[in-house]
Amino acid sequence: MRNALLLSAILLASAWPAAAFVGDQNENGQQQRWRLVTLDLNVHTNVVNRQTRAVRYFIAEDAYSATNTAAEYLAVRASFEQWQAISNSVLKFEFAGLSPAGMDVNPFDTTNIVYWAKNSTLVYGGQDNIAGRLGVCYTGFFEDNTLMGADVVLNAVTNKWTADFFAPTTDAIFIESVLVHELGHFIGINHSPLGGATMLFHGDVGISSQAGLSTDEIMAVQTIYAPAGAAAQYGHLKGRVTKNGVGVLGAALFLEDANGNAVAGTVSRTNGLYSFPSVPPGNYQLRVSPLDPYTSQRLLAGPDIEYFEFVDADVNFLPSPAQGVTLTAGATNTVNLAVTNGAPAFRIFYLRHPTANPNQYLISSLPIVMKPGQSNLTIGVFSPSLPSSGLNLQVSGQGISHGTVTSHPLGSPFSGLAGVSVIVNIASNAVPGFRSLVVTRNSDQYKAYANGFLDLQEIVPDYNFDGLDDRFQRQYFPLFTAPEAGPAADPDGDGHNNAAEYIAGTIPTNAASVVRLESLTQTQAGTTIRWQSVTGKKYQVFGRSQATGSPWQALGSPVIAIGAQAQYFDAGPPGPIKFYRVQVLP
Numbered sequence: 001m002r003n004a005l006l007l008s009a010i011l012l013a014s015a016w017p018a019a020a021f022v023g024d025q026n027e028n029g030q031q032q033r034w035r036l037v038t039l040d041l042n043v044h045t046n047v048v049n050r051q052t053r054a055v056r057y058f059i060a061e062d063a064y065s066a067t068n069t070a071a072e073y074l075a076v077r078a079s080f081e082q083w084q085a086i087s088n089s090v091l092k093f094e095f096a097g098l099s100p101a102g103m104d105v106n107p108f109d110t111t112n113i114v115y116w117a118k119n120s121t122l123v124y125g126g127q128d129n130i131a132g133r134l135g136v137c138y139t140g141f142f143e144d145n146t147l148m149g150a151d152v153v154l155n156a157v158t159n160k161w162t163a164d165f166f167a168p169t170t171d172a173i174f175i176e177s178v179l180v181h182e183l184g185h186f187i188g189i190n191h192s193p194l195g196g197a198t199m200l201f202h203g204d205v206g207i208s209s210q211a212g213l214s215t216d217e218i219m220a221v222q223t224i225y226a227p228a229g230a231a232a233q234y235g236h237l238k239g240r241v242t243k244n245g246v247g248v249l250g251a252a253l254f255l256e257d258a259n260g261n262a263v264a265g266t267v268s269r270t271n272g273l274y275s276f277p278s279v280p281p282g283n284y285q286l287r288v289s290p291l292d293p294y295t296s297q298r299l300l301a302g303p304d305i306e307y308f309e310f311v312d313a314d315v316n317f318l319p320s321p322a323q324g325v326t327l328t329a330g331a332t333n334t335v336n337l338a339v340t341n342g343a344p345a346f347r348i349f350y351l352r353h354p355t356a357n358p359n360q361y362l363i364s365s366l367p368i369v370m371k372p373g374q375s376n377l378t379i380g381v382f383s384p385s386l387p388s389s390g391l392n393l394q395v396s397g398q399g400i401s402h403g404t405v406t407s408h409p410l411g412s413p414f415s416g417l418a419g420v421s422v423i424v425n426i427a428s429n430a431v432p433g434f435r436s437l438v439v440t441r442n443s444d445q446y447k448a449y450a451n452g453f454l455d456l457q458e459i460v461p462d463y464n465f466d467g468l469d470d471r472f473q474r475q476y477f478p479l480f481t482a483p484e485a486g487p488a489a490d491p492d493g494d495g496h497n498n499a500a501e502y503i504a505g506t507i508p509t510n511a512a513s514v515v516r517l518e519s520l521t522q523t524q525a526g527t528t529i530r531w532q533s534v535t536g537k538k539y540q541v542f543g544r545s546q547a548t549g550s551p552w553q554a555l556g557s558p559v560i561a562i563g564a565q566a567q568y569f570d571a572g573p574p575g576p577i578k579f580y581r582v583q584v585l586p
Helices: 069-084 175-186 215-224 469-476 496-502
Strands: 003-012 053-060 093-099 114-115 132-141 145-157 159-161 172-174 233-243 250-257 262-267 271-279 284-291 323-327 332-333 337-339 352-353 368-370 375-382 389-396 400-408 418-426 432-443 447-456 519-525 527-531 538-544 565-571 579-585
Touching: 003 175, 053 069, 069 093, 069 233, 132 172, 132 175, 132 368, 145 175, 145 233, 145 496, 159 284, 172 175, 175 447, 215 262, 233 284, 233 375, 250 271, 262 432, 262 447, 352 368, 368 375, 375 389, 375 400, 375 432, 389 400, 389 418, 400 447, 418 469, 469 496, 519 579, 527 579
Parallel strands: 053 093, 053 114, 114 145, 159 172, 233 332, 233 337, 368 447
Antiparallel strands: 003 132, 132 145, 233 271, 250 262, 250 284, 284 323, 352 375, 375 418, 389 432, 400 418, 432 447, 519 527, 527 565, 538 579
16 A cells, blocks of 8 residues: 655645534545554554554654653643543554663554654655655555654754743743644644644644634534534535636635624635534534735735645635535535636734834734733734725624724834734633634725634633633643643542642642631621631631521622631620631632
8 A cells, every 4th residue: 555755744833525623634535533443454553553443653762852741741642631621532642761862763664653853854764855845744554644654853953842831931832732733743733724723734833722622623523533423513614615617626615603703714726625524513604804915024924725736726815705504413514616807905914012102013924822801902914005095994703892093004003014003902801712813904894814813711721621611621730631730639638629729729739728617706796617728719608507408508608718828707795606607708
């Protein structure tokens, strides 16, 4: 059986349909994947464990640094386990151990490895140069696109790396941000047209917007690695994009939910065919936009998705109006879209990142990152083609209010660029997700989009989807994705699981760290209840006159602790018997 090699990189900063997400498909439309249900016996047992049906991987023993190797090993493992945490999937990984230092890329050597190149950017026996790239995934596969091996190399020749979630830096790359992206290629996914997606083609220093998998990547795994019968749980959308009756290659399509979040993105392939499989049932808006020309100034072009397949993407058509579509479980909708020929009147190439100072400007082609509750921040967009006036700028979806709009004429403040800015306010209850920036020309309502390029992030990070704050898990557990760090686990055996300890503010690995009543002091004026507390936590005191058989009654308002001990005074002469309970509030 023939095999082949594919490399997929992330930078600093017969016909078949494309799927929601962009899957890596061959000329026969076969999706690249690990065969984990019906095993391919040509895949070596050192690569896929035939008993557990898990993809095995090794980590180079020298990691990135000489002083923090243990944390770097764990960052690699956590990256794999974030993909594995996606529900309704058969995708599974298995840490196989450490490999010797000095290994090189070779996806055909029956050993999947993750390592850092430290001395030279030449890899794969000198056949490839990773200069200018943060990381590269090399995959080997058979003629039917079944994966047989994969290696990931991270560039430590020109980049600094960190495993520390709590100390983001401006000059080091957060390992998980880039490695989770490369592992998308490791399992058969190409780059995404959604700005905030983990699979965007370029990244940034620190904890970038690529950290944490999005709905687009979740749908990819739930499609490519679906268990038997899973398709019946989802809605499915397919169709064809045409221009003058001819299929359009490389048209970018987006599904937005009722909150204005872009939940999925894909690009049309040969003959203009596209597909959005495995979409949660509901009401959506479907839009199609052109990608940008592949020039030095761009937001997203066809080759940024996948060079060879989309280098000839058609970029000369107008964005389409949104079209409503309702998806129901187990059903497939067909929606064909006809776009209008012509070069877009203007495009968006750069984004102005949020600032409280309207005279401060920082622009890039990376997504904007914001959180619910932020207000009075100025954002904007720039490009050479934007008009110098007569524009409006808005962020899609609910929970966003807009203030003053300011036009920036060509050359002010950036040479060769015009732009428009707006003050935005994000409601505290705005639903997180990928919002789009929409520029409208007031004279004719012509629009240009930066699709999903505002990443409205969760206040509480939960990269492994277990419902527990990752910050809590990372603080107390070396591997925050480990079973003992899960919400239902009780690693210190004190009778309180991790979820309860998180709410209480206690230490989940210390059995002596519990909420404990310390004293009851009674006088004729009343009873003072004292307990161990955590600063900032809220507590409600309850009382009743019988040990059982009567309901607990809340006594007064919740108490907010200001130190290691809190108290409540229950006024009134004490009765013959009274029972008290203190409960920590979320």
